[in-house]
Amino acid sequence: YIPVPLVPRSGILKKNTNNERLIIDKRCQMSPLQFTQSTSKQRKMELKAAIIPEEIGDPKVGVLFLNLGGPEKSTDVEGFLYNLFADPDIIRLPPLLSTLQKPIALAISKRRAPKSRAAYNSIGGGSPIVKYTTQQANLISASLIKNHNLNVKTYIGMRYWYPFTDQALKEIAEDDIQSLVILPLYPQFSVSTSGSSLRLLQEEFSKEESIVSKKMKHTVVDSWYNRPGYVKSVADLIKIELESFTTEELESGGKRHVLFSAHGVPQSYIDNGDPYQEQIIECVEKIGGEMPEGVEVHLSYQSRVGPIEWLRPYTDDVLPTLGSSGVKNLVVVPISFVSEHIETLEEIDIEYKELALESGITNWRRCPALNTDETFINDMADLVVESLQSPTLTVTEACVNNNCIDVKEISQLIDADKEAQVAERINGRFAMLGIVSTLMVELASGKSLLHMFGL
Numbered sequence: 001y002i003p004v005p006l007v008p009r010s011g012i013l014k015k016n017t018n019n020e021r022l023i024i025d026k027r028c029q030m031s032p033l034q035f036t037q038s039t040s041k042q043r044k045m046e047l048k049a050a051i052i053p054e055e056i057g058d059p060k061v062g063v064l065f066l067n068l069g070g071p072e073k074s075t076d077v078e079g080f081l082y083n084l085f086a087d088p089d090i091i092r093l094p095p096l097l098s099t100l101q102k103p104i105a106l107a108i109s110k111r112r113a114p115k116s117r118a119a120y121n122s123i124g125g126g127s128p129i130v131k132y133t134t135q136q137a138n139l140i141s142a143s144l145i146k147n148h149n150l151n152v153k154t155y156i157g158m159r160y161w162y163p164f165t166d167q168a169l170k171e172i173a174e175d176d177i178q179s180l181v182i183l184p185l186y187p188q189f190s191v192s193t194s195g196s197s198l199r200l201l202q203e204e205f206s207k208e209e210s211i212v213s214k215k216m217k218h219t220v221v222d223s224w225y226n227r228p229g230y231v232k233s234v235a236d237l238i239k240i241e242l243e244s245f246t247t248e249e250l251e252s253g254g255k256r257h258v259l260f261s262a263h264g265v266p267q268s269y270i271d272n273g274d275p276y277q278e279q280i281i282e283c284v285e286k287i288g289g290e291m292p293e294g295v296e297v298h299l300s301y302q303s304r305v306g307p308i309e310w311l312r313p314y315t316d317d318v319l320p321t322l323g324s325s326g327v328k329n330l331v332v333v334p335i336s337f338v339s340e341h342i343e344t345l346e347e348i349d350i351e352y353k354e355l356a357l358e359s360g361i362t363n364w365r366r367c368p369a370l371n372t373d374e375t376f377i378n379d380m381a382d383l384v385v386e387s388l389q390s391p392t393l394t395v396t397e398a399c400v401n402n403n404c405i406d407v408k409e410i411s412q413l414i415d416a417d418k419e420a421q422v423a424e425r426i427n428g429r430f431a432m433l434g435i436v437s438t439l440m441v442e443l444a445s446g447k448s449l450l451h452m453f454g455l
């Protein structure tokens, strides 16, 4: 294949076309696989030839799916909550108080556990996230074989519960993966979700003694909310719900409404540069644009935790407002996540449904999460192939571009990289000096130096 660096490998601090600062983590930049314009059959063959050289026989291409994770049973809930609240990307403390992160996480998880446990008990005792993520990974892998002749190994890295991300990294190292596509299963980027998982990888990859080989190339897909395939798959699922309203419901209930309910984040995250809200709005505009004529679209945010200000409007404020303005036919669409979880199965299906009915919204529908939807799965497989063909971001770049690493950390990274570069240059000069002096000694003596040492 033809390796074409899309980003300069030599520089460490660059500016992109928007004049934004980018850090180039040259150790991890994947060699993009470049393809000429060709028919899809030719492309499949080229791709196979590019990634699966015959003499190796084993592709050594991996896809790491990042996700949040969830308790599998009731007794896991407190430990899961502890891991979540111990994450500085979830509870942000000023640097001076950072030593208190763990005791605070312990206190909050203990206090919240009974309420959370009750919610998980109402959906069978545990989260279905691992089940759906595993099915998604397997189906994406099957789609890669079927539609692209590409054999990959898939890995699941959960942030707060089993299977944890570090376990996935160990397996990636054991399998000697050479090219890794890192794909967070969150369509929109938030510092609190994809950002937190990528930060873990960034820390691990930048260690001198990292679990994964420095030779492994990787690329990150930081967000994919605007992919036509994803937009179409959600729009199609909503249309099924819209078409399910009976003639009677339409005659008595009037207009159909769609309420996108996104997971919230604290407003302060957005004020500090988290791109999440912007991406949610753009995503809802795109999917909303696919709705049939006459359907009215709304957006609100759910699942806030604690007394601080979260993104508004809140779903539990919007439902009564819609009800009092006469809305009867409503489809609620979970939008920040691609599989069913506690917040769709309990918060939307139980709490919000009850609130909607009490508010007079009599004809309630909930759009399912994408789960194993075929259009979605095939689009994710296409995304993996596109990422191998045109790698975009390293973990460092993804963190920096999305404001997950602050300026202080950036300068530490730059310093570390500069030191590494200087050391490389010095080593190179010493090596050159050694070669030149060896040649001079050999020329002057007329004998090989190795020969002089009896070799």
Ligand SMILES: C=CC1=C(C)c2cc3[nH]c(cc4nc(cc5[nH]c(cc1n2)c(C)c5CCC(=O)O)C(CCC(=O)O)=C4C)c(C)c3C=C
Residues within 6 Å of the ligand: 068, 069, 070, 071, 081, 084, 089, 090, 091, 112, 116, 127, 128, 129, 186, 190, 192, 193, 263, 264, 265, 266, 305, 336, 337, 340, 341, 342, 343
């Ligand atoms: C895009 C999705 C998500 C964002 C953004 C997000 C931010 C965020 N979450 C919390 C606190 C909690 N989240 C919890 C569960 C949970 N969160 C998401 C997704 C996002 N979170 C999912 C899919 C799940 C469910 C996992 C499952 O088990 O099914 C929980 C635990 C449940 C509960 O007690 O309510 C908490 C707590 C914060 C504070 C935050 C942003 C800072």
Ligand SMILES: [Fe+2]
Residues within 6 Å of the ligand: 263, 303
């Ligand atoms: Fe959450």
